[in-house]
Amino acid sequence: MNKLAIIGAGSMSEALISGIVSSKMCETTDITVTNRGNENRLIELQERYGINYSFDLEKVIGNADVIILAMKPKDVREATLQWKDYLSERTLLISVLAGVSMDSLQRLIDQKVPIARAMPNTSAMVGKSATGIAFNSFVVNEQKQFVLDLFKTVGLVTVVEEEQLDAITGLSGSGPAYIYYLVEAMEKGGLKIGLDREVANELIVQTLIGAAEMIAVSSKSPQELRKNVTSPGGTTEAGLRILEQFDVQNAFISCIEEATAQSKKMGKALTDELKLSK
Numbered sequence: 603m604n605k606l607a608i609i610g611a612g613s614m615s616e617a618l619i620s621g622i623v624s625s626k627m628c629e630t631t632d633i634t635v636t637n638r639g640n641e642n643r644l645i646e647l648q649e650r651y652g653i654n655y656s657f658d659l660e661k662v663i664g665n666a667d668v669i670i671l672a673m674k675p676k677d678v679r680e681a682t683l684q685w686k687d688y689l690s691e692r693t694l695l696i697s698v699l700a701g702v703s704m705d706s707l708q709r710l711i712d713q714k715v716p717i718a719r720a721m722p723n724t725s726a727m728v729g730k731s732a733t734g735i736a737f738n739s740f741v742v743n744e745q746k747q748f749v750l751d752l753f754k755t756v757g758l759v760t761v762v763e764e765e766q767l768d769a770i771t772g773l774s775g776s777g778p779a780y781i782y783y784l785v786e787a788m789e790k791g792g793l794k795i796g797l798d799r800e801v802a803n804e805l806i807v808q809t810l811i812g813a814a815e816m817i818a819v820s821s822k823s824p825q826e827l828r829k830n831v832t833s834p835g836g837t838t839e840a841g842l843r844i845l846e847q848f849d850v851q852n853a854f855i856s857c858i859e860e861a862t863a864q865s866k867k868m869g870k871a872l873t874d875e876l877k878l879s880k
């Protein structure tokens with residue numbers, strides 16, 4: 603049985619804990635979570651999921667077969683410094699940190715260990731993450747399968763080359779935020795045309811779920827599906843004309859490019875910092 607340590611107890615950490623616990627792929631007694639010092643949050647996770655928490659890093663790291671890194675990228679240097687000496691070379695590291703390369707992680711911990719770098723999204727909380735995963739060359743098949751099984755507990759998984767993870771971060775890692783932004787706009791539009799917030803929200807959510815389901819099951823492209831909604835001289839055509847005027851499609855394309863560039867930038871900043879400190 604794999605003993606699992608989770609370093610970081612924020613929203614992504616909780617989404618993964620929730621998936622792992624409800625799938626029963628690990629015993630709750632084999633899961634230990636820790637953070638920088640917010641004990642109330644750890645107690646909350648312990649009560650909610652029945653897992654352990656500890657601040658004894660020597661024990662947490664030393665006993666673990668698998669360690670999930672789930673702190674913010676800016677905190678990874680300080681975090682790894684605290685426990686890298688307790689790490690054994692057989693321990694599998696799983697990182698969900700945006701922009702942090704496996705090479706940087708290896709430099710931070712000063713050891714060649716098996717690493718899986720994953721980019722899930724917060725829909726993991728409801729078992730609907732879209733997760734991209736890359737492995738370094740030290741990961742053996744059994745460990746790969748464990749990682750795939752783990753992320754499958756929170757949604758869809760695709761294995762990619764590490765180079766693609768910045769793009770996956772910009773597209774689907776950050777993606778839920780783009781959709782929430784769109785929904786915020788639709789809600790504001792709904793209010794402006796005289797609907798109650800509650801009514802508008804309910805209709806928008808169902809419209810979103812329905813459209814997503816159509817894209818998933820239909821053999822038609824999103825463009826064809828859009829054309830099916832758009833009657834000549836009708837309401838959709840009138841509305842879409844405004845989106846075209848504001849160049850909304852290109853705004854989304856630039857948004858995804860910018861988020862991807864930011865992931866690369868964050869990665870490069872850490873790589874440069876590590877090179878300088880050698």
Ligand SMILES: NC(=O)C1=CN([C@@H]2O[C@H](COP(=O)(O)OP(=O)(O)OC[C@H]3O[C@@H](n4cnc5c(N)ncnc54)[C@H](OP(=O)(O)O)[C@@H]3O)[C@@H](O)[C@H]2O)C=CC1
Pocket residue numbers: 609610611612613614615636637638639640643672673674675677680681682698699700721722723724775776
């Ligand atoms: N949120 C998202 O949509 C996604 C996030 N990610 C990645 O997941 C990671 C976590 O994000 P998120 O859950 O949103 O972050 P949160 O800010 O919600 O949580 C960060 C956690 O890290 C802990 N932490 C900070 N420093 C240390 C340390 N030195 N040792 C141990 N724990 C520490 C914090 O503890 P404390 O509270 O005690 O300070 C906190 O529990 C990030 O790297 C992000 O790139 C990936 C995909 C999507």
Ligand SMILES: O=C(O)[C@@H]1CCC=N1
Pocket residue numbers: 700771775776
């Ligand atoms: O905004 C971020 O940096 C993280 C990574 C992907 C989603 N949230």
